[in-house]
Amino acid sequence: MMRLNSKFKILTLILVVGALVSFVPDQKGDKKKKSSKSGLDAASEFKSQVAGYRKDCKAALKPYRYSFGRTTYFNYKSYNTLKEVEVALILNSSYKFTFNAEGVTVDPIQVKVYNKPSNYNKRILIYEKNSASGGSFEFTSEQLVEKMKEHYKEKGLSDYELDKILLSKVYIDYIIPAIDEEFEEDSETGRRKVVTKRGAIVFASGYENLNMED
Amino acid sequence: MKKIRFVLPALLYFVLFSCGEIEEPVNTIHIDEDVLPNPTIIEESSDFAFAPPSPLEIAAFFKQAGLTYDPAKLNPAANKDRYQTKLKKSVNFGVYATDLATCVVNNKISDAQGYLEAIQYLAEEIGMQNIFEQSTISKFKRNIGNADSIEGILTQIQVNTVEYIELNGKDDLEVIYFAGAWIEGMYLGTLTLMEQDSKNIVQQLASQIEFGNRIAKGLESIEDQDPEIKFVRENILEIVNYYKDCESVKNLTEEDIDLGRIELTSAELNSISTLIVALRTDMIK
Numbered sequence: 001m002m003r004l005n006s007k008f009k010i011l012t013l014i015l016v017v018g019a020l021v022s023f024v025p026d027q028k029g030d031k032k033k034k035s036s037k038s039g040l041d042a043a044s045e046f047k048s049q050v051a052g053y054r055k056d057c058k059a060a061l062k063p064y065r066y067s068f069g070r071t072t073y074f075n076y077k078s079y080n081t082l083k084e085v086e087v088a089l090i091l092n093s094s095y096k097f098t099f100n101a102e103g104v105t106v107d108p109i110q111v112k113v114y115n116k117p118s119n120y121n122k123r124i125l126i127y128e129k130n131s132a133s134g135g136s137f138e139f140t141s142e143q144l145v146e147k148m149k150e151h152y153k154e155k156g157l158s159d160y161e162l163d164k165i166l167l168s169k170v171y172i173d174y175i176i177p178a179i180d181e182e183f184e185e186d187s188e189t190g191r192r193k194v195v196t197k198r199g200a201i202v203f204a205s206g207y208e209n210l211n212m213e214d
Numbered sequence: 215m216k217k218i219r220f221v222l223p224a225l226l227y228f229v230l231f232s233c234g235e236i237e238e239p240v241n242t243i244h245i246d247e248d249v250l251p252n253p254t255i256i257e258e259s260s261d262f263a264f265a266p267p268s269p270l271e272i273a274a275f276f277k278q279a280g281l282t283y284d285p286a287k288l289n290p291a292a293n294k295d296r297y298q299t300k301l302k303k304s305v306n307f308g309v310y311a312t313d314l315a316t317c318v319v320n321n322k323i324s325d326a327q328g329y330l331e332a333i334q335y336l337a338e339e340i341g342m343q344n345i346f347e348q349s350t351i352s353k354f355k356r357n358i359g360n361a362d363s364i365e366g367i368l369t370q371i372q373v374n375t376v377e378y379i380e381l382n383g384k385d386d387l388e389v390i391y392f393a394g395a396w397i398e399g400m401y402l403g404t405l406t407l408m409e410q411d412s413k414n415i416v417q418q419l420a421s422q423i424e425f426g427n428r429i430a431k432g433l434e435s436i437e438d439q440d441p442e443i444k445f446v447r448e449n450i451l452e453i454v455n456y457y458k459d460c461e462s463v464k465n466l467t468e469e470d471i472d473l474g475r476i477e478l479t480s481a482e483l484n485s486i487s488t489l490i491v492a493l494r495t496d497m498i499k
Contacts, residue, residue, distance in 0.1 A: 051381065058373065066369050068265040069376050087265040088425050090275045091418050115472065122468060148472065157473075166474045168421035207271055209365075 043198075050103050050200045057100040057202040060136060064096040064206030076106050076179040076197040084118055085172045087205060092166075094208035095141035101132040103200035108133035110175040111201070115148060117171050124151045126170070132201065141167060174201055264428045266392055268372050270365060272399045273315035275418060280410035283320035287405055288313040289398070289498040291328035294335050296499070301442040304387055305497050307336040308394020316402065318365055323358045330354055333371075340387060345374035389432035393446055394497065396422070396429055400453070401494040404487040413477070420463075420476045423486070426454040449493045457486060 050071055058066055072083050089095060099111065108131040116123035126147040127139055149162045182195040277283075289309050297303045310333045317326035334346050347353075350367065357363035379388045403419045406412075433447040457463060460482045466475065478486070 047381065051377070054377065054380070065270075065365075066373055067268045067271060069373075069380075070263070070265045071380050072263070083263065085263045085265060086428055088267055088421070090267050090271045091414065091421065093271065093275075116468065120468075152469075152472070161473055164473050166417060166421075166472065168417070169424070203265070205265060207267075 046103070046198060046200070050202065053100040053102045053200075053202045054204070056102075056136065057098050057204045060098040060100070060138060061096055061204055061206035064094075065209040067095070067205045067207050069202070069204040071200055071202045072174055073198065073200045074109075074174065074176050076176060076199065078181050079178045081176045082118065083174045083176070085174075085203065086117065087170045087172060087203075089141065089168055089170065090207070091168055093141070096138060096206045096208075097140070098136065098138040098204050098206070099132065100136045100202040102134055102136075103202065104133045105199055106197045107177050107179055109177065109199070109201065110173075112173045112175065113144065114171045114173065115167065115169075118173060123171075124148060144170060172203060264392070264425075264432065266395070266425060268369070269311045269315035269395055269399075270319065270368055270372070272312060272395075272402070273319045276316070276402050276406050276415075277319050279406050279412055279415050279418075281402060281406040282409060283316070283322060285322075285325055287402070288316060288325075288329075291332040293498060294332040297336070297339075299442060300340060301390060301440070301446070302497070303336050303339045304390035305394035305397070305446065307333060307340060307342075308391040308396070309398040309494075309498060310336065310394075311391075312395050312398035312402065315368060318361065318368055321361050323361070323364060326364065327354065327358075342375070342378055342384075342387070345371060345378050347374075385432075386436045386438075389429060389436065390443075390446075393429050393433060393450065396425060396450075397490070397494050397497055400426075400490045404483075404490050407483060407487070413474075416478055416483070417474050417476055419486075420457070420478070423454055423457045426450045430454065446493075446497070449489070449496075453486065453489045453493070456489060460486075 050073075054069060054071060058069060068087075070085050070087075072085060074081065074083055087097075101109075111127075111129040111132050112125060113127035114120075114123040114125055124147070126144045129137060145165055145167055148165050148167065152162055152165065176199070179197060182197075183192045184195050185191070186193045289306065291310070291313075294306070294310070297306050310329050314326055314329035314333060317323070317329055330351065334343075334351070337343055337345055347370075350371070354364065354367055357367065375391075378384070400419070400422060403415065403422060406415050407419065430447050430450045433443055433450070436443055460478060462478050462482060463476065470476070
């Protein structure tokens, strides 16, 4: 009876220790998730940095009034990738477009603006920045319309027709260059995995608000 | 079998080299692989990669185009309690955003207050209460006589909405909200057309119809495809496809579109308007 009792005690002890061990936080995983001093994981920390860039991007719209903003997040891959944002405009309005590329932290990206989406063969390139990384840049809808006019002028259109050019939508293409992949060991599975290198570019549009006050 | 193994390579060797040295064809092009452009792979964004005009801009455009203000044209703010499903609440959040902007650009601030309260109510219902600062309503009341400050408050709500959606990854909510704003914008556009015969409105409306495609795509990517979402998507697509199939649109070139040469017949405009009014009526009831 005594022997049975001690066996039972040992078994209970093993179970209790097992249960406790399973509840001990995974320090490796915890370390991975909360990599920063602020206690945020890397992705959340990046997102909160980008929120700051959004504020800067909006502030750069001055003296235009905020219309819309769009942040494009991307991961660098071993091949070139393209992300496209469709921007709808009100006809004959004057716009300012601002970009903040502080979140482009690995290789610079290309920014190209067209009058049509990427599945059109004959779209017109109306703005291009070949190397966007850090800092900010901007342009206006008038500059884009000028480019459209140049295109159609070369095709022989009269000034009368050129004045009718409408820009109802623009397509912003972000071309993210290929990078050499780096690998690291997954702390949870022990397997080799690709190191994710992320980036973000912030865009905001503002319209000229010159209505007569009532 | 052994013979075949021996004979076949020998035969191949004979065929290849019996004619002497292989000459390079005259018209061969040498390609330096280093100068080849890197192929770019188009990646469908998981996010809703679309930036529509703000409700204030849409409302200001229609006002400038000659749409007269009449509260009967808007979805009454008192309807806010009718909406029971998340889709109806989110769609009408967008509808009211456009109606609120319409009141403000027409300087009907007392009407606007009702819409602001309706939006705040629906925002709470769909979990977006954070877009309103505690002082929004009181700030609004303090500035009733100052249209520019009221527009500033609306702009701030727009900023907060975009920020909330981006920070919280609420893409699904965003696309439904845009669908509502789009439906109301299209509806006001058709009303403007009934009152004014302006070519400019047709161009804007045509351009806005095309945004419908993007909204339909966004609605399609929502994981939880309940019948209400399908209904809205199918109806938006019906409008877009009807427009694309119009005789006046079918034969247009890209140059025609860029140069504002879209001219719809009265019959085509009437049919499009009927579809828009039917969808809008369904959404606000």
